[in-house]
Amino acid sequence: MASLHATARRPPAAGRPRAARLRRHAWSYVFLVPGILLFGGFSLWPLIASWWYAFFDWDGVGTPTDWIGLDNFREVLGSGAFWDAFWHSFAFSFAALVIELPLALVLAILLNNAWLRGRNVYRLALFLPVVTTTAVIGIVFAILLDPIRGVVNTALTDIGLADSPINFLGSTTSALPTLIGIDVWKGFGITLIYWLAALQTIPKDIHEAALIDGANSRQSLRFVVLPMLVPLAIVILLLVFQRSLNTFDLVQATTQGGPNYSTDVVPTYIYRFAFDPFLQAPRYGFACAAGAVFGLMTLLISLMQAPLLRGRYKAGAP
């Protein structure tokens, strides 16, 4: 019945001349123009241009003229340093998915409990790192974790948990896990907010119906809340995956990819080739090729998750 009403109100589009339709919606198109211009100028054009530049041996000055075909792509794909950086980037994402995502969900469920006292204070405390500048966080952690006079090492050695200071950011074995830990802590608050928003989309009457049907809290969580979260969880998973894969500022502020490139991620790798002042001339063409390959790989990994996620989405969709 409702659909019949809707059809009745909407005149058939096929019978209306296109010009009249354009006139009717002229202002709508005018208002779309700024958005289209901004999107085209700041998203679409750089994307297309970077692909184009990737086919040139270009130092970023003037018009690229030295066409080298796929050479930059071959060099990127054959570079051990690029793949090391790629796996480091992937490690950030993997940690975000297996540690940050579930942990944030658990805390979100706790903080979504209306009976919990001071829950807004807890939410604020957990969200504070998100709004703190990453560079500042990097510098503060570098000071805290320093093996000489760093508070953490002083505490560890004073308590007796460590015989000698731990070289958190200076060791090739501990630097990457340390940075991943900081990144998880930094991003935890926003993931928590995603989960809280998702939890608050579940209608209260469904909870009440489950209680009336005799479900306890655990059963309500297992059979009501979690299945209803699945569609939104997929979106959250993709958001967290994308965010953590592009970690740059934390690494740049703490280790610049060191020691010995053990924390080098793809964004710092690209940055080095495009902007390193110690290069005689920047290699923008090569940096663009690295960016393009990284973008493709990211897309590929995201698409690989699609069949699995689609199945889960269908299973969880109400």
Place this chain on the structure above:
Amino acid sequence: MSRTRRTLRWAAAASAVALTATGCNLVGSSEDDSGNDDASGENVTITVALVPDPPGASEFYRAQFDQFEEENPGITVEVVENPSDQQLNAVELMFQQGDPPDVFRAQADGFDRMYERGWTHSLEEFVTDEFIDRFPEGTMNPATSGLHRDGELYTLPLVTGKWDVRVLIYNEAVLRENGFDAPPETWGELEEMATTITQNGGGSVFGYAPTDGKAIAVEILAQTAAPSSVVSDGIDFRTGQPATASPGLVEAVELHRRMQANGAMVTGWESWDGARAFTEFAAGTIAMYPSAPWHVAEVRKLNPEIEMGIAPLPVPDDGRGGYTPMKQSFQPIWSMSAETENPEQSWAVMDFLASEDFHRAYYEEFGTLTAVESAWEDQAAENPDQSAILAAAEEGMRLVPNPILTGGGGAAILQARAQRPELKHTDAAVDAIINNKPFQPIAEALDAQIQAFLDGEVAAGTGTLDDITFPDWDPLENFTPEQ
């Protein structure tokens, strides 16, 4: 609908009136706001792009330019500051956007990056005998000054060539407490002293730091053991052949590898930036480290009371194999834009930046030994730190061949080599030190890559091996261009 349209039209009209009233439009002001009123004989604005380095330079340059403006009422100096590591990219962007600075700072290799693009203005037309006489005799020879290209002066210096010296900075009190009454003269003594001091330091005082996270100390010490071209480019200029695996360079890495494995080096150096070494030294945490001389003034600023000694670099136990290179009299710093509309006024600013008054002020502010030596030589002679730096320069530096200055194929090959930083020993050396790997096979693999690179460049016609070969060069003597 009609009401909405009317409202929007009113809003558009009001906006147009407001924009007109404030003199704004989307394509720029109709008035010439470039500050270039030269034709009318009024004030000219000269833009100077520089870096706020060392700390306090922003205020210093502004005060100096204020003084310049007082003495030159027709010229206003507008300063554009960029962080040191972004200066070249920022200046390049300014050129590309058609709004280049009139005068800009492009240091060392950065100058050639600008010169090759035709962005620098020859200074030959402005130079007078009085100008040349400001600098020490012979230093403005076009073949060796470092400021000339194709025989013409293109850039001006800030610091003396002696400032490229490298020294060993040491804490006299720490050495004394550990039973040492003098700094090490050999690498063996350095290793022994560093190990002892770290063992006695109880985790709060360490014997040695390799200067920064790239272990730049390896390069500094290796210059006393191998020809400088081996250390800087992996090529022995005596033969034109790859030489990363030469004994002096390999032993410099092995020295650091042993000290790292034995725990003689400061903990956490692997993530140090360039400022950390002098900060920790000033705090009394490290006893010795090889350093650039500008660290000395920074240490004094942080801790004026510290018992700091400055010594020439220790040499290999079996004797010296090279010196800290003096590739040219000066490093390029100040250049004039080829696109400046006011070359006369730009030169006036550059002339001021190369004046004795400016160099004296810079020396007094930062303790840097500037290019105009008459500005500071009397004061430096009475300053123990600066006297020690000058003595170390006298003892530890020698002129070396520099294909970049001769231009042609040699310069092109070295510039292409600079585009391939992975061919240099630096990253491989850090890997060997941190992960305790023998460096000899790594160096031999690097040499194979350098050989392939050289073969490729020669085949491509970039240059010939003769362009980078100086068979008569003795690394233990001063090189003369005639060789």
